[in-house]
Amino acid sequence: MANWDAVVIGLGGVGSAAAHHLAARGCRVLGLDQHPRGHTLGSSHGKTRIIxxxxxxxxxxxxxxxxxYQLWQELELASGRQLYHPTGLVELGPADGVVIPGVLRSAAExxxxIEALSVDEVTRRWPGLAGPRLREHGGLRAVIEKDAGYLRVEDCVETHLQLAERAGATLRHVRPVRHWRTNGQAVEVTTDEGIEHAARLVIAGGPWSGRLLSSLGIPLRVLRKYQYWYQPKSPGYAQSDGFPCFFHETPSGYFYGFPDIGSEGLKVARHSGGTAVESPTSPHPRDRDEQRRIEDYLNGYLPGVGDQLKTQTGCYYTTTPDEHFIVDLLPNARQVAVIAGLSGHGFKFTSVLGELASQLAIDGATTLDTSLLRIGR
Ligand SMILES: Cc1cc2nc3c(=O)[nH]c(=O)nc-3n(C[C@H](O)[C@H](O)[C@H](O)COP(=O)(O)OP(=O)(O)OC[C@H]3O[C@@H](n4cnc5c(N)ncnc54)[C@H](O)[C@@H]3O)c2cc1C
Incomplete structure (x- = not known):
């Protein structure tokens, strides 16, 4: 006899949202996480995420x-807390690259x-983006998406957790799941405290998902990534100056960043690259080569930022071979929903992924088309 309608393994970006949506639909929910609430050991920390x-x-x-977007707004209304900050997003890249054609295709479909901008307009509106290497390569295009911005990542996770609890979910941190199995009808989840019985299971293990799904042969690669905050040496980079988020396809990779928010410093990171690791371990070692790449990017493209590093943090991407997410029920265990392999671009989706996880678990299907994200694609 199941003592829970649903158990959620992992209470990070996805699992916190799944617990909230399951509890809001009246399920008796148990959420389990191996680490303390608010930990910075996985993928959902570092102050900001682009949306x-x-x-x-x-x-x-x-x-x-x-x-x-709708669900983030609902979460803000329910919690009275601002999570989404609209700054606009400037995207730059070659006309025949990946980013600009992809943005134009999605916008058209x-x-x-979105607004196309000439390079002159970009540098006139944001002189902080007028680096010496900007015009090195011909054919550069730019667009601005005004309704883009950033989410406060830790606040989003904590808000989902609080609303899950308010709706009746039981959440347990520092409670690693050692093992789970199904008997065709229900699910058994083993922790050091004993066995929990549930009708449904949601697996949202982030960079630890490979271990939780080891018998299924889902190929997930974990990459160590870094985020850096620099103290600008020139004015014009602050959010209060109207400096936007940016995403830049360059000959040496994809770089992105955020305005200087308050006194946090301008955050910048490289989306491409990363170091493959066997399993997530902490603390993250310093990576001088990555720091050099970041400072080379800043010197070339954001000339007023300088190299006064304020702080840095490591984080993990969990990537699938095609870099699309996995959002599905397990083919051989329809009681088990998996949301994994967010491939370094999933945080903005966590509100809707929580809703989709609850639909998979309760209804066995989703209201939105997730065929791109099926396990057997
Ligand atoms: C540097 C960096 C920058 C990023 N930038 C962006 C961005 O700008 N925009 C964007 O949309 N996305 C971005 N992402 C991606 C996004 O942050 C991740 O896709 C998202 O946070 C992943 O959430 P998750 O729930 O899958 O993983 P996590 O938040 O790490 O949660 C997984 C949880 O599962 C728990 N867990 C695992 N195994 C067990 C177990 N056996 N028992 C109990 N608990 C367990 C872990 O302790 C953890 O709390 C970025 C990621 C990184 C690393």
């Missing part, structure tokens, strides 16, 4: 993003409001 709709990765994500 945008004209998705260069694939137009199929756009309906999910529209719903994600879904009638999204």
């Amino acid at each position: 945008r709709q004209a998705y260069f990765e694939h137009p199929s994500y756009v309906p999910l993003l529209c719903r994600a 879904h009638a999204l409001a």
Whole structure:
């Protein structure tokens, strides 16, 4: 006899949202996480995450993003806390690259409001982006998505957890799941405290998902990534100056960043690259080569930032071979929903992924099209 309607393994970005949506639909929910509440050992920390709709990765994500925006707004209303900060997002890259054609395709297919900008307009509006290497390569294009911005990542997770508890969920931290199995009807989840019986299971283990799904042969690669905060040496980089978030396809990779928010410093990181690791371990060692790449990017493209590093943090991407998420029921265990392999671009979706996880677990299907994200694609 199941003592829970659903158990959620992992209470990070996805699992916190799944616990909230399951509890809001009246389920008796147990959420389990191996680490303390608010930990910085996985993938959902580092102050900010970009959120945008004209998705260069694939137009199929756009309906999910529209719903994600609605759900972030609902979460803000329910909690009285600002989570989404609209700053606009400037995207730069070659006309025949990946980012600009992808943005234009998604915007055209879904009638999204984006504005094409010349390089002159970009440097006139934001002189902080007028680095010496900006015009090195011909054919550079720019767009601004005004309805893009950033989410406060830790606040989003904590708000989902609080609303889950308010709706009746039981959440246990520092409670690692050692093992889970199904008997065709229900699910057994083993922790050091004993066995929990549930009708449904949601697996949202982030960079530890490979271990939780080891018998299923889902190929997930864990990459160590870094985020850096620099103290600008020139004015014009602050959010209060109107400096936007940015995403830049350059000959040496994809770089992105955020305005200087308050006194945090300008945050910058490289989306491409990363170091493959066997399993997530902490603390993250310093990576001088990565820091050099970041400072080389700043010197070339954001000339007034300088190299006064304020702080840095490591984090993990969990990538699938095609870098699309996994959002599905397990083919051989329909009681088990898996949301994994967010491939370094999933936080903005966590509000809707929580809703989709609850639909998979309760209804066995989702209201939005997730065929791109099926396990057997
Ligand atoms: C540097 C960096 C920058 C990023 N930038 C962006 C961005 O700008 N925009 C964007 O949309 N996305 C971005 N992402 C991606 C996004 O942050 C991740 O896709 C998302 O946070 C992943 O959430 P998750 O729930 O899968 O993993 P996590 O938040 O790590 O949660 C997994 C949880 O599962 C728990 N767990 C695992 N195994 C067990 C077990 N056996 N028992 C109990 N608990 C367990 C872990 O302790 C952890 O709390 C970025 C990621 C990184 C690393």
